[in-house]
Amino acid sequence: MTSARQLLWTGFRGLDASAADLDFAPGGIILFARNLDPDPARGPGRCKALIDGLQARFGDELPLAVALDQEGGPVSRLRPWVGDTPPLRHIWTRGGAPACGHWGRLWGEGLRLLGFNVDFAPVLDLWDGHPEAGIGDRAASADPAEAAAAVGAFLHGLEGTGVRGCLKHFPGLGGTALDSHKGLPELADAGRVDRNASAFVPLAHADRLVMVAHLRTPASGNLPASLHRGSVAANPWGVAGRFLPDDLEMGGCADWTWSDRVRLSLEAGHDWLLVCQTAEGTRACAEAAEALPAALAAPALGRSRGLRRHLPPSQPGPLDPAAWTDWVRRVHIASEGV
Template sequence: MSLRDKVAQLFTIVVWGPKAGAASKENEARYGVATPAEVVEKFRPGGVILFDWAGNVSGAEQVAALTTGLREAAARSGEAPLMIGVDQENGLVSRLKPIVTKLPGASQIGATGKTANARDVAKVTGAELRDLGISLDFAPVADVNINPRNPVIGPRAYGSDPKKVAAMVGAAVDGFHAAGVASVAKHFPGHGDTSVDSHTGLPVIRHSKTQWRKLDAPPFRTAIEHGVDAIMSAHVVMPKLDPSGDPATLSPRILTGLLREELGFDGVISTDALDMAGVRKKYGDTEVAVRAVLAGADILLMPPNLPKAYDAVLDAVKSGRISERRIDESVLRILRLKDKRGVFGPIRTDPGALKSAAHLEIAHRVFAAAG
């Protein structure tokens, strides 16, 4: 792969519109081309993330056609296939809400006290994503919701007990994998004890390293033990883990020191969305992308200005600030993940299989157990 194509693999982006060939003014403004297919052909990104607010979701047949069209565009233009992902946590964060089986969110599953429910719900979710041509879910949430005033996690977490949350997270990872879909535990090193929403500000968590190991780390440790494909960083400052004042997304001490070295994670590290205020406060958008790679991130998720972020990372490699070997490490992890989850092979969609009787029965059972 050329250096340009390797750098492109690091980016997972948003495209606007319901069809691969449908023109959108939003794509034109952001990317200089009109259709989602043209965006993929022009920039050759490693991944695309679907959103209802980007006009990507109106029906099962439509989503399946969109993912197929995006993959075909990637095949025409680049050497590596496209990984298509989504934020489908169920409950509060459900980007595919109108078209998939309605399933309980994490807090409801946690309330049942049975890890089998976490596994079953994740397996149903994963199966329906595969039927839509989606290979990666940015779930499960591995945060321990120990702050009742938390404005951004709350019911998205399985609960407030680290051991119970860890067991649920491990079971959910197993469920996604049983369905053949990649799972992403989030938000490392833990977003559960915040009173600020990192979409709009920069939360500070003052846990000591001892507290972190006891309160925040167990679900991530368990996710790793269960072979989780990727872990997403949090845009939170933990000054006792890294006194620099940088959010975890930009912290080598946290992403490389704690996640890679202490917890032994060798999978893919994804940033949380780089268009969120929590990561944009201290540095400009181009510098953020470079610093995330230097910190240890592999996937740069949703940069607010893809052309500028891409050029910044490319220039950093050419100048020697980022070594090409460092880029190769990330690309290899991303390609291994794509290979493991079948993205290199033919992907057959089956949108008619959504909301099957078996899936609806599981949903009814878990909702009933949650009370």
């Protein structure tokens, strides 16, 4: 029987598949720096073996979604292996859409070599110069049309390799002054919310992953947008997608019980439940999902399994060292040009 626990995309601590201490099969796994051996010589091969092990363990019926945050710049899980790389804003301002597309394809090629099939990138928030909110130069531009052009090109390159991208953080964190990892940011200006969200309109479609921010807006009332149906499936901008909330362990939604976080996420129209940081959080989220009425979980389960059916097939086996070395060389060349 299909379990609501399959709605979870979860993290774990450890460098090998056996370290994923889960008593259920999740729909997805997200890896962080803590899961990657930083040694450039052995780390990439060990990552490929880790993902092969996760697919063998959890992906026998449907491919397991295996994701990470690989934007480049300040959010680059692959930095220990490839060095510093430019953020999206630098790529856009110095090379425009062609450069953004080139970097999207580069990241996709490397991620496919390692076995990943989802990248939680790129950022579509509008640049505002406020480092306190945790976005900064991860955002391409303060102009919605320019931001959409940069992100659209990046996505075209990335998804051309078979790796799914993800628009984030809808409806947009531009103009906020609090990092949602630490608490719940707020935008009181409805006009600013509309301007932020307008960048998402030309890029969203029913099959695109869209991560929703923990952000209070005039429309969401006391709830974060991530837990508010009027800001997710019934949003006023007509943005469609395969929605998932930002990490449900973040400070931006910590004032709600796990039961409420999970219930409100599914009522809002999310396909997934993202819980990344602790084993305790994963257990609490899984238990809350399992306790839901079947009728509430069933639509999301159907949509989430539909996505997994169309993920690129896993190619088990050792990392191709020659292909990896050539890819790293091309990343270094591209970094020197920005």
